[in-house]
Amino acid sequence: MNNVPTHPHWCDRQECTVTPDRPAGAHCSRPVLLRPEDREAMYLRVTLHQSTGLPVLCVEGFDQDPAKDPNPLALLALSTRQAAITVHLLRRLVRLATRDVVGPGWVRPRSGNSADQRYRS
Numbered sequence: 001m002n003n004v005p006t007h008p009h010w011c012d013r014q015e016c017t018v019t020p021d022r023p024a025g026a027h028c029s030r031p032v033l034l035r036p037e038d039r040e041a042m043y044l045r046v047t048l049h050q051s052t053g054l055p056v057l058c059v060e061g062f063d064q065d066p067a068k069d070p071n072p073l074a075l076l077a078l079s080t081r082q083a084a085i086t087v088h089l090l091r092r093l094v095r096l097a098t099r100d101v102v103g104p105g106w107v108r109p110r111s112g113n114s115a116d117q118r119y120r121s
């Protein structure tokens with residue numbers, strides 16, 4: 001019998017824990033790290049995992065750079081269906097949140113024109 005594991009095309013062998021000796025490990029994609037623009041947001045590390053079932057999208061939240069503290073404060077594991085719906089909802093919320101923002105720190109008044117921009121600190 002062939003004990004060489006088959007990896008999904010998205011699996012990063014550096015992150016994967018499936019080996020011929022540990023077939024119960026998990027395939028893992030290369031992590032993507034999103035850094036916050038301000039102190040109210042978190043560092044996010046997003047990966048795709050698959051152990052025995054279907055792939056899940058994992059989102060880990062950190063209060064500081066995970067290179068300094070690798071222990072996440074929060075972890076979300078989303079099915080691909082949940083992730084697709086979340087993407088749609090997040091897009092709508094981002095549009096609502098940024099509708100009046102024209103740049104970092106710049107806000108366009110609702111009734112004004114683009115020449116009427118002002119800086120909000």
Ligand SMILES: [Zn+2]
Pocket residue numbers: 006007008011012013016017018026027028
């Ligand atoms: Zn793998």
